[in-house]
Amino acid sequence: MKKISIIFILFLCISISFEAKSQSFVGLRGGINIPSVNYTNFVRGPIVTGFRNEFFIAPSFGVSYRNMQSEKIGVQIDLNYSTKGWGQLTLLETNTFITRINYLELPFYLHWQLIGKKKLKFFVDAGVYVAWALSAEQEIANDVDLVENQIIYSVEKDNRGDFGIYAGAGVSYDFSIFILQLDGNFKSGFANILPVNPFIKENPPISTNQVPSVQLSVLFPISKD
Template identity: 80%
Template sequence: MKKISIIFILFLCLSINFDLKSQSYIGVRGGVNIPSVNFSNFVSGPVIIGFKTEYFVSPSFGISYRNMQSDKIGVQADLNYSTKGWGQLTFMETNTFITKINYLELPFYFHWQLFGTERFKFFLDAGVYVAWALSAEQVIANDLDLFENQVTYTVENDNRGDFGIYGGAGVSYDFSIFILQLDGSFKSGFANILPVNHFIKENPNVSTNQVPSVQLSLLFPISKD
């Protein structure tokens, strides 16, 4: 993580030093996540308990600010309300537990417009994000009495902070009065959302957010230097 942060800061400094006219944009974005959590195996006494993942779709929406230092490269920051979490099947796959964690999330990243025409662009994004859990809930899909191997998360007792790396790619079209953008992204967390206790093996040693997403954005020009 330290090496990634150093490289990111160096690229940021280089981008700011472009002696070219810049263009700023502000906009809104919305889309869906397909979240999961990277769990290591649980240990219950001498028995290692496997984890059966069940995927689900959750919302993500927010606002964006972009500053293009040239016609190719810029920096962008988003402020999102994003639902992450995980789904878990029981041993016999007869029930599903969906844990939804609602985050206030701040991705900060480089935006490279790689190629395209004057209006239609292909781009890549790369950077980092930080997030803070606001609330959490668990939904049981079937029989409430089938309470097998359930993993719980609460904002009161578990880790609320999250951070990691961010990457994405997509296409955009400039309509002059606004830019319409469609992109896919992936966030890989470094912070465990469940506390690790090496003396009591109730939680896994690893529990990090992994979130692929698809978003649609509208960006409006606000200034040109």
Template identity: 25%
Template structure:
């Protein structure tokens, strides 16, 4: 029975999609305004390495090395406004101001051997950074069709302004290249804002699919962004605003941040004339 239901739903979906291809949506000179929200994943591009301690020949491998988490382990979120204007049926300009929280994590480990008392001490830490900012991306969009279901690509530039940054360290006493945040000890969340540069800019590009109707549109899209400016304020790198530099021997590397977001938008058309916004059947 479940297989028959799935088959029926598939037939209805393809039937509706096929019928939708017989319709076009007049979008020229039309303004869309709406809301969007979604998730993002970040990955740092390390430009320069920094550490509190200096390595010695007796240290062997570098004990201060940071191991950064992969892209999909660094999750954040964003929400904002969607504004667009269509110059032609397929070409439009999109502005998506948003409030975004991005994160990146790295792991460090330290160990000491007391040769006098014959005792050792080890600690492994997961450093979690979260940066909240106001993003202002401006992109040009190209729709491949004028149908109800319209795939598109878009590209442009963005600027961002840091609002707030914070940091938490999770730690345990076993060096096994893993720190379980659920069971590990943790610090209080500390203010990292002064360690992060106030503004950034970069490029953005993405793709998606939009469903258009007479009265609204729903869009699912994904965008890649890369910031050209370094994230960390070099003047404040060794300033111990968080209190972690001395206690946990922590200092940030210099890095640039890239991100991949997934978001869902709902938009409403604002017509410039009575004739715009009419869903009409394509003439064969």
């Protein structure tokens, strides 16, 4: 998958350098994440620790730049403040831990306007993203002293960098002075957010971000070649 990402980045660079009639846009975007982390059962001390996800909603917002190389295809880069993390439900379903990790995130992707009329268009996006953890916090829903199977994340001790693939689809409408867009997207991470030590099996062997999101964007034209 990492090789696919590298090839995709090269393809994006070629697309940007391609000289054709183009139009550029800048905009604002905001929406919600429903984040989770891809954990598996793992050895924690003398026992095998199970994991149950508890989903929650988190914010994501930022700015966008899009360059359309033609009426159908272009490239886009976003700069987002995005909250990820996971919710963990104890095995007896008696307590919930919500871990929020706040990232500065940079998705970079191709934007295809597949079908539609002059104003209303349907599109798909595909690309990659990189992110850096800025801060983290944890919320315990019930008993603070009940720490069954709790996993702790710390920006000081754990992996702050994240990268992966980005895919999305949606609909947009051109109001001439701006474009209003609604899309759903999914980011699947490659990097473990918790360090893995084969000699000390306190952390799960896999801990990658998996984030579906719904976003609303407003894009304003700034240039046309």
